[in-house]
Amino acid sequence: MSKIKYFVQQSWLLIVSSFCFGLLLAIANAAWSPIIEQNRINKLNVLAGRLIPKAKDFVPLEELGVEIKVKLLKGEKKKVDVYKAVTGDECFGWTFNAVGPGFQDKIELIIAVDKDFKTIAGFDVLASNESPGTGDKIKEEDFRTQFKAKPAAKLEVIKSGEARDNKILAISGATISSEAVVKIINHYVKEVKEEMQRKGLIGNDKEQ
Amino acid sequence: MTKNSDTTAGIYKETLLAGLWRENPVFRLLLGMCPTLAVTAAVKPALTMGLSVIFVLVCSNIVVSLMRNLLKPHLRILMFTLTIATFVTIADLFLKAFQPEMSETLGPYVPLIIVNCIIICRAEACASKNNLLVSIIDAVGMGVGFTLTLCVLAGVRELLSTGMIFEAKVMPDWFVPWAAMSMPVGAFITLGLLLGLVNKLTKGKS
Amino acid sequence: MPDNITVSPAPHISEPVWTHRVMIDVLIGLVPAMAAAGYYFRLYALILICTCVISSVVTEWLCNLICKKPNSLGDFSAVVTGVILALSLPPGLPIWAAVIGSVFSIAIGKMVFGGLGSNIFNPAMVGRAFLTASFGMMMTTWTVPATIDSTMPRIAPENMLHARTQATPLGWSKIAIKDRNGAKIFNDEQFEATLIGEVGGCLGETSAIALLIGGLYLLIRRTINFHIPLAVLLSAFVFGSIAYLIDPDAYMQPVFHLTSGGMLLCAFFIATDPVTAPLTRRGMWIFGAGVGTITMLIRIVGAYPEGVMFSVLLMNAVTPLIDRLCKRVPAGGKPGV
Structure with a gap:
């Protein structure tokens, strides 16, 4: 009995303040988490809208009753957020989120392709932690526009020369970051395409 | 940790100025080097980081000062960490909700304020021994001192690495950015040179 | 006084x-x-x-x-x-x-x-x-020496896309490693060019002969010891030979590595800097071998075509350790032991 008394004597402040602080955090979280979630969706819509400007809405595939699962670069299988870019009933393409290892930290991308998965419409960086000045340039227009209208097949990184066909010119001084981006795009485009063909979303005429 | 620097508890001005210059956390105490080196590539993230630190510092100093008579010596660090972690999480959530871009730029460095030595140092050295008002003034002084230093460092680096300050172009067109200044090496060199300058300026005065 | x-x-x-x-x-x-x-x-x-x-x-x-x-x-x-x-x-x-x-x-x-x-x-x-x-x-933008016409194929292998911006022997070497056509690129004519200096590169590193003359002068005047230059060149040669023996298609001949890039400039003038190099003879051997090996590692495995600068800086950083490792024992044994 005296042990419990001693315990309470010593730690009552800790216990009480833990409860108080916990309550404080719960309130803050409850108040702000809808805003945080909305921020995320807004960012996604703005980015996706920039990649496929013709489309007005981006419908998550879950709403169509389909779930796309692909193998990640690390090996495990995971659900990918795929969005159908539509205006009214017309489909203009697809966007999906991708993630993979970068130079310092993981890189999260949003990739857009046309409706048949034939060409890439572009990509944007959702989150990355590449070195400023070099690797950080994967976010910049100069690098990203190269991917526009590239075939949705295996892309290749080159260090110099012209970025024709399936070639992507690496950012000077940031070859590793450039290669990481291309690797993520190659992997996801291929995997998502195969999975969607299997589900019958593209490749046969259901959606067109 | 550090010697109790607040024997002049009655003189609030002294306390405030101590944080700004005489005991500036970055230049004089060399505390909180991790954010100093990591988020000073541009002024905007540095300022955001500084303001977050001020918020956490003031809140934790208030709480610690209020409960200073209730603290058990062997549990005090636990209490400090708990307090600091709470306010850091609130600051992190706030940034995520209202400054999503900044929150992304700063990445893990906002949650890492929890382990920033300045805050636990002030809790231990000042707030747990002084009354509420002195603790608040000390927190503001230290926080503003930290923020100003961060901004100076970030200003130099942003100017040289991009030709801009606060994302506004200030350098003429012929200026070629020094990419190295935005890399970690730029942080170390700028910090070193500024420390040298401060030492030179204060030589023989203290 | x-x-x-x-x-x-x-x-x-x-x-x-x-x-x-x-x-x-x-x-x-x-x-x-x-x-x-x-x-x-x-x-x-x-x-x-x-x-x-x-x-x-x-x-x-x-x-x-x-x-x-x-x-x-x-x-x-x-x-x-x-x-x-x-x-x-x-x-x-x-x-x-x-x-x-x-x-x-x-x-x-x-x-x-x-x-x-x-x-x-x-x-x-x-x-x-x-x-x-x-x-x-x-x-990393190189200009072609003024003595040759920049359109001449000698300066750049045919498969090069941007001859003007990558026309150093080490630049070709990197491409050769990727395309595995080293044997085609590096012939006697190329070797001759690197000797006299009619290749792209940094100001002072192109001409191997000029650097050798200068290096010999320093050796004869005893301004520098032969240990560091020899260790640098020897270790680079050995490392280059190993790579060449493993895959002669991809890696260029080891002699090329010595005559091209900053290797000779480094061996005679940079690595021998008396302030930043070790003081003892054994230390000098270790230092030189380190410089040569790291340079070759960067050239062959790394992302940069040239590694002289980084290898010198890296070995500079460990110079105090090398000096401590190679303390000379005074005649008559260690004092106080």
């Missing part, structure tokens, strides 16, 4: 080995390389060299003034730093970048540590590293 009176026990043999004598010798040794730079890259090369020397000297003078230290220009070390930095710059570099590099070399590379003798890293390489990190594009 005046300097010219020396009190010492017999035998009274004295030799005027002062810092400025050594530095002047190094400068004389660098003359052939400077001449080659002037020959292949014309007036602009000489302008770059002068810029680097002048800004190095001015920076050192200013640093001494600010720190209220005695003037140290008399030892000529700032001039040597300036020349070595200039010789390791690409020939098309803008003047202002050369000035920034020189200021950085002297101020951050040397004076911050307390002047000549206290610096950890080779000042010229510190300046060059800063320039590489800051202006990566400029520091």
Whole structure:
């Protein structure tokens, strides 16, 4: 009995303040988490809208009753957020989120392709932690526009020369970051395409 | 940790100025080097980081000062960490909700304020021994001192690495950015040179 | 007491080995390389060299003034730093970048540590590293020597896309490793070109013969010991041979590695810097071997075509450790043991 008394004597402040602080955090979280979630969706819509400007809405595939699962670069299988870019009933393409290892930290991308998965419409960086000045340039227009209208097949990184066909010119001084981006795009485009063909979303005429 | 620097508890001005210059956390105490080196590539993230630190510092100093008579010596660090972690999480959530871009730029460095030595140092050295008002003034002084230093460092680096300050172009067109200044090496060199300058300026005065 | 009176026990043999004598010798040794730079890259090369020397000297003078230290220009070390930095710059570099590099070399590379003798890293390489990190594009843009027509295929293998921007032997080597056609690119004609210096590259590194002449002069004058140059070249050769024997298609012949890029400049003039190299003979062997091996590792495995700068800086960093490792035991055993 005296042990419990001693315990309470010593730690009552800790216990009480833990409860108080916990309550404080719960309130803050409850108040702000809808805003945080909305921020995320807004960012996604703005980015996706920039990649496929013709489309007005981006419908998550879950709403169509389909779930796309692909193998990640690390090996495990995971659900990918795929969005159908539509205006009214017309489909203009697809966007999906991708993630993979970068130079310092993981890189999260949003990739857009046309409706048949034939060409890439572009990509944007959702989150990355590449070195400023070099690797950080994967976010910049100069690098990203190269991917526009590239075939949705295996892309290749080159260090110099012209970025024709399936070639992507690496950012000077940031070859590793450039290669990481291309690797993520190659992997996801291929995997998502195969999975969607299997589900019958593209490749046969259901959606067109 | 550090010697109790607040024997002049009655003189609030002294306390405030101590944080700004005489005991500036970055230049004089060399505390909180991790954010100093990591988020000073541009002024905007540095300022955001500084303001977050001020918020956490003031809140934790208030709480610690209020409960200073209730603290058990062997549990005090636990209490400090708990307090600091709470306010850091609130600051992190706030940034995520209202400054999503900044929150992304700063990445893990906002949650890492929890382990920033300045805050636990002030809790231990000042707030747990002084009354509420002195603790608040000390927190503001230290926080503003930290923020100003961060901004100076970030200003130099942003100017040289991009030709801009606060994302506004200030350098003429012929200026070629020094990419190295935005890399970690730029942080170390700028910090070193500024420390040298401060030492030179204060030589023989203290 | 005046300097010219020396009190010492017999035998009274004295030799005027002062810092400025050594530095002047190094400068004389660098003359052939400077001449080659002037020959292949014309007036602009000489302008770059002068810029680097002048800004190095001015920076050192200013640093001494600010720190209220005695003037140290008399030892000529700032001039040597300036020349070595200039010789390791690409020939098309803008003047202002050369000035920034020189200021950085002297101020951050040397004076911050307390002047000549206290610096950890080779000042010229510190300046060059800063320039590489800051202006990566400029520091890897090569111009073709003025003596040859830039459209001639000799300077660039046919499969090169941008001959103008990558026309160094080491640039080809990187492509050869990727495309596995090293044997096709590197023939006797190419080797000859790297010997006389009719290839792209930094100002002072193109002509192997000029560097060898300068290096031999230093060796004969005993300004430098043969240990470091030999260790650098030997380890690089061995490493290059191993790579070549494993896959002769991908990797170029080891001799090429010695004659192209900054290898010779490094072996004779940069790695031998008495301040930043180890003091003992054994230490020198370790240091040289480290420089050679790391250079080759970067050239063959790494992302950069050239690795001399990084290998010198890395080995500079471990020089104090090497010195501690190779302490000489006094005659009669360790004192106090």
